[in-house]
Every structure is written in C-alpha cells, then in structure tokens.
Amino acid sequence: MAGDEPAPDVGTARTAGTGFERIDWTAVDDADSTVPPAAVAAEALVFFSLVAAFVYDYVILANEAPTVGVVGWDVTGVEWLLVVVLAIGVFHAALPLARNRRLTAYYWRQFQKNRAAVVSLGFLGFVFLVGLVGPLIWTAPNEAIDYAAAYQPPVFAGGSWAYALGTDAQGRPLWHLIVYGMRVSLEVGLISMVFAISIGTVVGTAAAYFGGYVDEVLMRYVDLQQTFPVFILLLLLIYLYGASLLLIIALYGLFSWEGTARLVRSEALQRGEEAYVRAAEAAGAGRWWTIRRHLIPNVSSTVITAATLSIPVFILGEASLSFLGFGDPDVFSWGRTISAGRSDLPNAPWISTIPGLFLFLTVLAFNFVGDALRDAIDPR
Amino acid sequence: MxxxxxxxxxxxxxxxxxxxxxxxxxxxxxxxxxxxxxxxxxxxxxxxxxxxxxxxxxxxxxxxxxxxxxxxxxxxxxxxxxxxxxxxxxxxxxxxxxxxxxxxxxxxxIAHVFQNPQDALNPVISVGKQVAETVRIHEDVSERAARKRAIDLLDRAEVPDPATTADAYPHELSGGMKQRVLVAAALAGDPxxxxxxxxxxxxxxxxxxxxxxxxxxxxxxxxxxxxxxxxxxxxxxxxxxxxxxxxxxxxxxxxxxxxxxxxxxxxxxxxxxxxxxxxxxxxxxxxxxxxxxxxxxxxxxxxxxxxxxxxxxxxxxxxxxxxxxxxxxxxxxxxxxxxxxxxxxxxxxxxxxxxxxxxxxxxxxxxxxxxxxxxxxxxxxxxxxxxxxxxxxxxxxxxxxxxxx
Incomplete structure (x- = not known):
C-alpha cells in the first residue's frame, strides 16, 4: 500500500495499512506443500554421490577392479551416463507423475485410448527392465561360448529349452546376446536422447524468445548441422579414434538435435504470443522466469513426443553402424549380432532374424508410444 | 481551433x-x-x-x-x-x-487484468501456482507460503472451495471462475x-x-x-x-x-x-x-x-x-x-x-x-x-x- 517497498519480513510488511488480515506467512504450516524440498535435497544428494562414486571409480579404484564388488559390476563410462540419465528420469518424470496423481490418471486415461500404444509400452517396459537388470543375471555372451552347442535352433523350431532362442555359430545363447543388446539399445537411445533433447530445447526456446540476431545465428547453425552428414563424421572419427559406444552416443547426442530445436522454436514462437506470457510479463516476470515457467512447460508436450520419437532413430543408427562393422567391438549390439548371422542365413536363420525382430519391435513400439503420447498430453 | x-x-x-x-x-x-x-x-x-x-x-x-x-x-x-x-x-x-x-x-x-480469461491463464500450470506466481516474482517466499497466500487470494476473489480450486487446471474452470482467478492473481502483488x-x-x-x-x-x-x-x-x-x-x-x-x-x-x-x-x-x-x-x-x-x-x-x-x-x-x-x-x-x-x-x-x-x-x-x-x-x-x-x- 501507501508506497512502502515490500519488506523482507512478509508477515509484517503485508499488513501495514491494508485490508488484508494479519497472517504471519512465515508461520504458515508446511503440511500440504506441492513440491517437498525433500525431493530437491534427495536429487542433489543422488547427483553428488554419483559424481563422488564416479571420481572414486576412475581416480582411486584400480582399473580392473569392479566398481560394485557385490555383483561384480565394473561400471563403464557409458553406464555412468546411463545411471545419471535414469536419475534424471526418476526425479523429473517419475516423481512428478507420482506426486500429481490426478493429472497422471488423466494422462493415462487419454493414453489408454490407443490400444497398440499400451501393448507397445508394455513391451518397452520389458525391454527396459531386462536391459537394466538382465546383464546382472545372465552371463556375458563371450563367457558363454560353447562350440559344442553351436547352431542350436530355438525352441519353436525344434530346439531345447536350455537354449530357448537358439545359439549362434560360437554356441552363445541368443537370449544372452539379446539381453546385452537391450542394454546397448537402452544406453544409446536414452543417453543420446537426453543430450539431443536438452540441447534442442534450450536452443529452440532461446531462439524463439530472444529473436533477432540470437535467433538468426542459432537457426543458421541448425541449418548447417542439418545439411552436415553426421554419419560421415562418425565414420571419420571412428577411423581416427577407434569405435567406442561412448563416442557413438556422444556424436548422436551432440549432432542430431537440430530437428528438436526447430520443432521447439516454432512451438515456442506460437506460445510466446499467448496472452499468458504477456500476463506474466505484466506481473513483473523477467525473461528467464517466463521461459522457464511458461514457455518450456507449454512446449513440453512437443518435446516429450520428439524425445520419444528420437529414441528409435538413435537405436537404429547405432544398429546400422554395428551392422556395417563400425560399432564398438566390446559391446553386443543387436546390429552386430544380425551382421554376424548373415552368412548362416540359409542354415540358421534365427541368428539374424531374432535380434532383427527385437530391433524392429522396439522401434515400432517407440513410434506407437510417441504418437499416443502426443495425443494424450497435448494441453490444447 | x-x-x-x-x-x-x-x-x-x-x-x-x-x-x-x-x-x-x-x-x-x-x-x-x-x-x-x-x-x-x-x-x-x-x-x-x-x-x-x-x-x-x-x-x-x-x-x-x-x-x-x-x-x-x-x-x-x-x-x-x-x-x-x-x-x-x-x-x-x-x-x-x-x-x-x-x-x-x-x-x-501496477497490476493488469486482461480481457480474455481463457487465454490469459497458462493451460499447463495449476491456477493456484499462477496466482502464487506474482507473489513469488516479487518476494522471496517459499512455494508453500506462496500457495497459502494464493488460496487466501482465491478466497478473497470469491472462488468457491479455494483450496481445491488452487490445484485445478484452467480447462477445468468456467470463464467467470477463470476471471476471478486472474483477479486474484492481479491482487497478489497488492497493487x-x-x-x-x-x-x-x-x-x-x-x-x-x-x-x-x-x-x-x-x-x-x-x-x-x-x-x-x-x-x-x-x-x-x-x-x-x-x-x-x-x-x-x-x-x-x-x-x-x-x-x-x-x-x-x-x-x-x-x-x-x-x-x-x-x-x-x-x-x-x-x-x-x-x-x-x-x-x-x-x-x-x-x-x-x-x-x-x-x-x-x-x-x-x-x-x-x-x-x-x-x-x-x-x-x-x-x-x-x-x-x-x-x-x-x-x-x-x-x-x-x-x-x-x-x-x-x-x-x-x-x-x-x-x-x-x-x-x-x-x-x-x-x-x-x-x-x-x-x-x-x-x-x-x-x-x-x-x-x-
């Protein structure tokens, strides 16, 4: 009221000379808060301990020693990234959904309308879980080499239950190869997606909101990147530095965000004209506040759809590199297994076709889920 | 002249x-x-x-x-x-x-109330948070203190059952109710x-x-x-x-x-x-x-x-x-x-x-x-x-x- 600046002590400043009741805001109980700071603290703690564990693993621990001794899991660089990505997923997707049950139930009802997407989601959940914990249960394919058991057909083609999906030329059970391939697909898809979507969203929103030269420079770079053959760059770098999964993931993540950026920019340009953005400005909101609180939440449906649809692209990209023999020789990508089975197609077709089927179903499922998500979460 | x-x-x-x-x-x-x-x-x-x-x-x-x-x-x-x-x-x-x-x-x-309540509310944020927004922009208060204030403001703007409405999304409210929410949001900074x-x-x-x-x-x-x-x-x-x-x-x-x-x-x-x-x-x-x-x-x-x-x-x-x-x-x-x-x-x-x-x-x-x-x-x-x-x-x-x- 009468010209006094808002004082830091909210409780007393508010009441002076106004019609407001005397409420001490600092003393209001914290019973029904919407975002418990506990979650923020937990997230900070998790990421701090992840960094600490990473430093411990790479600086203190001997190179050969497994990081998690109990299960003998030697966490690689890519796996560290996967853990970080999963933690981000827990704190920024799973937790908010669990907290806001009403909205989650609403989304789920919308999503359920698409039956194919529900089945696809179930399949992706299976791939996700098996890819995550499977390598801890089943031995690595290279430790399961058994030439005596080579070319065992899968159980539906007259094989035994000991090798339910059959074995390859070296007697490795195909199931083990599939499980380890799931892990690779998981890593490639999720990590590259998080990279690409983060960069794309930031660039797209910034270009839309700031406009002018910022927009011009960012979008011309996007044009440049779009015309740039990333695949050739990948081949060159693999030739120079040797194939590694980390390199492939990083290159996909860092050089394939241009589509997302364009999508987000056009979406944000529309949203930026909305009355609620002007209303926020009229309430005194600064640029970053407006971007963070109004633009990004409103482009999030576009972003989530783009994210879901970009995962299969990365998985397919890595599979094709491995199929061509440019993949990481230390990981059992589906593409590599498909490639290895080519020469045995006439006598043992399952070696190529079963991983191929998994690859196909995974990519298809992501597309179904992406389409259903777009319909379910669009706020308009 | x-x-x-x-x-x-x-x-x-x-x-x-x-x-x-x-x-x-x-x-x-x-x-x-x-x-x-x-x-x-x-x-x-x-x-x-x-x-x-x-x-x-x-x-x-x-x-x-x-x-x-x-x-x-x-x-x-x-x-x-x-x-x-x-x-x-x-x-x-x-x-x-x-x-x-x-x-x-x-x-x-100086606060504003805009013409079309349908457009002036962000569709993906609950109305309580939008009312609390003005408070949070201008004062360093915790989110739940701002929420309490938002509920109080909604009550003041004669929104029925303000605590429940605060969690509602704009598409769940009628036009008149949305305008009440916007009025509450405008009053949040005590202009x-x-x-x-x-x-x-x-x-x-x-x-x-x-x-x-x-x-x-x-x-x-x-x-x-x-x-x-x-x-x-x-x-x-x-x-x-x-x-x-x-x-x-x-x-x-x-x-x-x-x-x-x-x-x-x-x-x-x-x-x-x-x-x-x-x-x-x-x-x-x-x-x-x-x-x-x-x-x-x-x-x-x-x-x-x-x-x-x-x-x-x-x-x-x-x-x-x-x-x-x-x-x-x-x-x-x-x-x-x-x-x-x-x-x-x-x-x-x-x-x-x-x-x-x-x-x-x-x-x-x-x-x-x-x-x-x-x-x-x-x-x-x-x-x-x-x-x-x-x-x-x-x-x-x-x-x-x-x-x-």
Missing part, C-alpha cells in the same frame, strides 16, 4: 488542486513502425488517476485504449513500438525507468493501481455483473485505484468515478461520470451514448469508420464522421481540451433555445482573427471554473458561438440501419 497549437494538449487544465495524483500521464504518444507507415496508436493522451478512484478509458475498438494501458508499464513491445511523453507514477517517470525497475513495478504496484483491460468483455452478462461487483468490493477493501478499459458505457456508468473518452488515439473528453452522462461535451461522446442500447428507444451506430491510423485527418479526428462538424473542425489542428463550462446561456440538452442567434455555421471560421493574446486567453480559460469536465471540441473553444452544438441532429436518423434491440 485555429488558435491552438499542436502540442497544447500537454497544457491541459488539471482537475482540482488536490495532492499529487497516483498516475499522471502527460502527452503520451505510442507509435509503431510498420511497413505501411508509422501507426500513431496513441497520439498525445493526457489524463490522471488519483489514488483509490476508478477511471474508465472509453472508446471503440482501435481507439488506443489498450495501447494506452499497456504503455503505462511499457508492456508494448519496443521496437516496433515507441513511447514518448511522461508517465508519472507517484512522481516517478516510467517512460525513462529502467527495465528492471519496471519489472519491480509491474504486478507489485496500488489495477489496470483492468476489458475484464468482462469475454463473459456473459450475469457473470459480468458479478466480476464488476467483485472488483468494486476489492477496490474498496484494498484502497487501490482502477484504470478500467471498456467500450461498454453500461459498465462505465456502473464503475467509473471519472471517464476519459478516447478516439483514434486522442482524448476527446474527460469528465466525472455524472456530468459525462448528463452533459456530454463532445459530439463523439454523444454519439457513443446514442449507440448505447437503451430501453424503449432505438440504438444507433456511428456512420463511417475510424480514421486511418497511419494518416489521420487533420483537425479533429472525429470531424469526418461528426454531423456537427464545421469547416474549422477539419482544416485546423486538433482542438485542445477546453472546460465544458456550465454556462447559463447553454442548454445543450434543451431544445436549442439559445441557438437561434448564432451565425451561419457555414461561415469559414479560419477567417477569425488569430493572435497571441487570444491563444493565451484560451489557455487560462479554465482557471477558476469547474475544469473537471473537459472536451476537445471546437464548441468549447473561443468560437463556440460560431459553431453551436445546439443544432438538432438525431443520431438515429443519421444512421439508416440503427435497429436496436
């Missing part, structure tokens, strides 16, 4: 000599550079808002009401917009204030001036009345001033203390609400009043269109559409605001009894003598008389005898398709 200067608007006579007004706008000009030329959306507007009072900005679409309101805290995008003039809020000139200072003022001291830009236009009539009552109650309770923008004279009659009539970016008339309705000083105001759908009479419409914003007519901007216009109205620079004096020989609501002795209206007024003494005399006309009611019309200038307003002109006759309800 031939004797006025282009910028004489800035020397308009102020209202009664009370304390410094809360908001004083002097010669505000907001223009936009477009491909078709410079659009002068607001062209020399001056008015004041005193603490606690309700001022209505009235005018038809495109008259510059909204641009005027959005120029106050520079919500107009600049460029392409350009704002000049003085906007003094508690003595502080906002046209030269820094962007950071303006952000402090927006929401906390001294509320700029309500057609807050009831998008609502149906019964809800309109509720929102108007709510605004009036809250205004009384919180002692804030309201700058109310509307084209609806029915709303004006209901809420206003004073009225500023805008046409084509210029102030046509400024008056206390009673004298505006009782004794409109400008033909345009009369035209607006004639357009008001009334009981038992036909409502009219004003023939013609708004003048081109890039190339406005010289003289009075309303002159091309004004049935009272005399040649001086169109050939001269725009007349300044003159007090609408309650002179005994003038009875404009009467049957024009005093008009008979006026000279022929077709007499070229530009032939009248013009000297410095006359123009000085004009500027001081208002001293000592009731100048709260001013109009920018030739009829209130020195040649008012030459261009009498007492001619009988029927608005409903002037407009052939004036079929009212």
């Amino acid at each position: 031939q004797s006025t200067h282009g910028d004489s608007m800035s020397r308009r006579h102020t209202t009664t000599d009370q304390a410094e007004p809360l908001l004083r706008i002097t010669d505000l000009r907001t223009q936009f550079d477009t491909d078709d030329g410079v659009v002068r959306a607001v062209d020399g507007v001056s008015f004041e808002v005193n603490a606690g009072e309700t001022v209505c900005l009235v005018g038809e679409s495109g008259s510059g009401k909204t641009v005027t309101a959005e120029s106050i805290t520079r919500l107009v995008e600049c460029p392409p917009g350009e704002i000049t003039g003085r906007i003094e809020f508690r003595g502080e000139n906002l046209t030269t204030a820094s962007a950071a200072r303006l952000r402090e003022i927006r929401g906390a001291e 001294d001036l509320l700029v309500a830009d057609e807050p009831t236009t998008a609502l149906d009539v019964t809800i309109q009345a509720q929102i108007l009552d709510l605004l009036a109650d809250l205004q009384r309770e919180m002692g804030m001033a309201v700058l109310f923008i509307t084209h609806d004279l029915g709303v004006v009659a209901r809420v206003a203390d004073r009225v500023v009539v805008l046409y084509a970016g210029k102030v046509m008339e400024s008056a206390p609400v009673d004298s505006l309705f009782a004794d409109p000083g400008h033909p345009y105001t009369r035209a607006l009043l004639a357009c008001l759908p009334g009981r038992g009479r036909e409502s009219g419409s004003i023939p013609g269109d708004l003048p081109s914003p890039t190339d406005p007519p010289t003289g009075c901007r309303f002159a091309p559409r004004c049935p009272f216009a005399v040649e001086a109205c169109t050939t001269d620079s725009h007349p300044s605001l003159y007090p609408v004096a309650q002179e005994p020989d003038t009875d404009r609501d009467g049957a024009g009894t005093t008009a008979g002795d006026s000279p022929d209206v077709s007499t070229p007024l530009s032939a009248a003598p013009l000297d410095g003494a006359a123009s000085r005399d004009l500027e001081t006309t208002g001293d000592g008389v009731n100048t709260a009611h001013v109009a920018a019309c030739i009829f209130h200038g020195p040649d008012r005898d030459a261009a009498h307003l007492d001619r009988e002109v029927s608005w409903t006759v002037a407009e052939p398709d004036g079929g009212g309800r």
Whole structure:
C-alpha cells in the first residue's frame, strides 16, 4: 500500500495499512506443500554421490577392479551416463507423475485410448527392465561360448529349452546376446536422447524468445548441422579414434538435435504470443522466469513426443553402424549380432532374424508410444 | 481551433488542486513502425488517476485504449513500438525507468487484468501456482507460503472451495471462475493501481455483473485505484468515478461520470451514448469508420464522421481540451433555445482573427471554473458561438440501419 517497498519480513510488511488480515506467512504450516524440498535435497544428494562414486571409480579404484564388488559390476563410462540419465528420469518424470496423481490418471486415461500404444509400452517396459537388470543375471555372451552347442535352433523350431532362442555359430545363447543388446539399445537411445533433447530445447526456446540476431545465428547453425552428414563424421572419427559406444552416443547426442530445436522454436514462437506470457510479463516476470515457467512447460508436450520419437532413430543408427562393422567391438549390439548371422542365413536363420525382430519391435513400439503420447498430453 | 497549437494538449487544465495524483500521464504518444507507415496508436493522451478512484478509458475498438494501458508499464513491445511523453507514477517517470525497475513495478504496484480469461491463464500450470506466481516474482517466499497466500487470494476473489480450486487446471474452470482467478492473481502483488483491460468483455452478462461487483468490493477493501478499459458505457456508468473518452488515439473528453452522462461535451461522446442500447428507444451506430491510423485527418479526428462538424473542425489542428463550462446561456440538452442567434455555421471560421493574446486567453480559460469536465471540441473553444452544438441532429436518423434491440 501507501508506497512502502515490500519488506523482507512478509508477515509484517503485508499488513501495514491494508485490508488484508494479519497472517504471519512465515508461520504458515508446511503440511500440504506441492513440491517437498525433500525431493530437491534427495536429487542433489543422488547427483553428488554419483559424481563422488564416479571420481572414486576412475581416480582411486584400480582399473580392473569392479566398481560394485557385490555383483561384480565394473561400471563403464557409458553406464555412468546411463545411471545419471535414469536419475534424471526418476526425479523429473517419475516423481512428478507420482506426486500429481490426478493429472497422471488423466494422462493415462487419454493414453489408454490407443490400444497398440499400451501393448507397445508394455513391451518397452520389458525391454527396459531386462536391459537394466538382465546383464546382472545372465552371463556375458563371450563367457558363454560353447562350440559344442553351436547352431542350436530355438525352441519353436525344434530346439531345447536350455537354449530357448537358439545359439549362434560360437554356441552363445541368443537370449544372452539379446539381453546385452537391450542394454546397448537402452544406453544409446536414452543417453543420446537426453543430450539431443536438452540441447534442442534450450536452443529452440532461446531462439524463439530472444529473436533477432540470437535467433538468426542459432537457426543458421541448425541449418548447417542439418545439411552436415553426421554419419560421415562418425565414420571419420571412428577411423581416427577407434569405435567406442561412448563416442557413438556422444556424436548422436551432440549432432542430431537440430530437428528438436526447430520443432521447439516454432512451438515456442506460437506460445510466446499467448496472452499468458504477456500476463506474466505484466506481473513483473523477467525473461528467464517466463521461459522457464511458461514457455518450456507449454512446449513440453512437443518435446516429450520428439524425445520419444528420437529414441528409435538413435537405436537404429547405432544398429546400422554395428551392422556395417563400425560399432564398438566390446559391446553386443543387436546390429552386430544380425551382421554376424548373415552368412548362416540359409542354415540358421534365427541368428539374424531374432535380434532383427527385437530391433524392429522396439522401434515400432517407440513410434506407437510417441504418437499416443502426443495425443494424450497435448494441453490444447 | 485555429488558435491552438499542436502540442497544447500537454497544457491541459488539471482537475482540482488536490495532492499529487497516483498516475499522471502527460502527452503520451505510442507509435509503431510498420511497413505501411508509422501507426500513431496513441497520439498525445493526457489524463490522471488519483489514488483509490476508478477511471474508465472509453472508446471503440482501435481507439488506443489498450495501447494506452499497456504503455503505462511499457508492456508494448519496443521496437516496433515507441513511447514518448511522461508517465508519472507517484512522481516517478516510467517512460525513462529502467527495465528492471519496471519489472519491480509491474504486478507489485501496477497490476493488469486482461480481457480474455481463457487465454490469459497458462493451460499447463495449476491456477493456484499462477496466482502464487506474482507473489513469488516479487518476494522471496517459499512455494508453500506462496500457495497459502494464493488460496487466501482465491478466497478473497470469491472462488468457491479455494483450496481445491488452487490445484485445478484452467480447462477445468468456467470463464467467470477463470476471471476471478486472474483477479486474484492481479491482487497478489497488492497493487496500488489495477489496470483492468476489458475484464468482462469475454463473459456473459450475469457473470459480468458479478466480476464488476467483485472488483468494486476489492477496490474498496484494498484502497487501490482502477484504470478500467471498456467500450461498454453500461459498465462505465456502473464503475467509473471519472471517464476519459478516447478516439483514434486522442482524448476527446474527460469528465466525472455524472456530468459525462448528463452533459456530454463532445459530439463523439454523444454519439457513443446514442449507440448505447437503451430501453424503449432505438440504438444507433456511428456512420463511417475510424480514421486511418497511419494518416489521420487533420483537425479533429472525429470531424469526418461528426454531423456537427464545421469547416474549422477539419482544416485546423486538433482542438485542445477546453472546460465544458456550465454556462447559463447553454442548454445543450434543451431544445436549442439559445441557438437561434448564432451565425451561419457555414461561415469559414479560419477567417477569425488569430493572435497571441487570444491563444493565451484560451489557455487560462479554465482557471477558476469547474475544469473537471473537459472536451476537445471546437464548441468549447473561443468560437463556440460560431459553431453551436445546439443544432438538432438525431443520431438515429443519421444512421439508416440503427435497429436496436
């Protein structure tokens, strides 16, 4: 009221000379808060301990020693990234959904309308879980080499239950190869997606909101990147530095965000004209506040759809590199297994076709889920 | 008038000599550079808002009401917009204030309620959070303290079951409820001036009345001033203390609400009043269109559409605001009894003598008389005898398709 600046002590400043009741805001109980700071603290703690564990693993621990001794899991660089990505997923997707049950139930009802997407989601959940914990249960394919058991057909083609999906030329059970391939697909898809979507969203929103030269420079770079053959760059770098999964993931993540950026920019340009953005400005909101609180939440449906649809692209990209023999020789990508089975197609077709089927179903499922998500979460 | 200067608007006579007004706008000009030329959306507007009072900005679409309101805290995008003039809020000139200072003022001291509640709420954020937003922008409070305050504000805005509604999303609320939420959000910063830009236009009539009552109650309770923008004279009659009539970016008339309705000083105001759908009479419409914003007519901007216009109205620079004096020989609501002795209206007024003494005399006309009611019309200038307003002109006759309800 009468010209006094808002004082830091909210409780007393508010009441002076106004019609407001005397409420001490600092003393209001914290019973029904919407975002418990506990979650923020937990997230900070998790990421701090992840960094600490990473430093411990790479600086203190001997190179050969497994990081998690109990299960003998030697966490690689890519796996560290996967853990970080999963933690981000827990704190920024799973937790908010669990907290806001009403909205989650609403989304789920919308999503359920698409039956194919529900089945696809179930399949992706299976791939996700098996890819995550499977390598801890089943031995690595290279430790399961058994030439005596080579070319065992899968159980539906007259094989035994000991090798339910059959074995390859070296007697490795195909199931083990599939499980380890799931892990690779998981890593490639999720990590590259998080990279690409983060960069794309930031660039797209910034270009839309700031406009002018910022927009011009960012979008011309996007044009440049779009015309740039990333695949050739990948081949060159693999030739120079040797194939590694980390390199492939990083290159996909860092050089394939241009589509997302364009999508987000056009979406944000529309949203930026909305009355609620002007209303926020009229309430005194600064640029970053407006971007963070109004633009990004409103482009999030576009972003989530783009994210879901970009995962299969990365998985397919890595599979094709491995199929061509440019993949990481230390990981059992589906593409590599498909490639290895080519020469045995006439006598043992399952070696190529079963991983191929998994690859196909995974990519298809992501597309179904992406389409259903777009319909379910669009706020308009 | 031939004797006025282009910028004489800035020397308009102020209202009664009370304390410094809360908001004083002097010669505000907001223009936009477009491909078709410079659009002068607001062209020399001056008015004041005193603490606690309700001022209505009235005018038809495109008259510059909204641009005027959005120029106050520079919500107009600049460029392409350009704002000049003085906007003094508690003595502080906002046209030269820094962007950071303006952000402090927006929401906390000058709040806005926008026209369409459907669009002004973010569809993906719960309404409670949107109300709490203003609090959180201006004060360093925790999210749950802000939420408590939001619920309190929703309650104050007479939203039923505010604690539950705070978690609702805009699509779950009715239009009237959304406007209540927006009112609550505007009050969150405890502003001294509320700029309500057609807050009831998008609502149906019964809800309109509720929102108007709510605004009036809250205004009384919180002692804030309201700058109310509307084209609806029915709303004006209901809420206003004073009225500023805008046409084509210029102030046509400024008056206390009673004298505006009782004794409109400008033909345009009369035209607006004639357009008001009334009981038992036909409502009219004003023939013609708004003048081109890039190339406005010289003289009075309303002159091309004004049935009272005399040649001086169109050939001269725009007349300044003159007090609408309650002179005994003038009875404009009467049957024009005093008009008979006026000279022929077709007499070229530009032939009248013009000297410095006359123009000085004009500027001081208002001293000592009731100048709260001013109009920018030739009829209130020195040649008012030459261009009498007492001619009988029927608005409903002037407009052939004036079929009212």
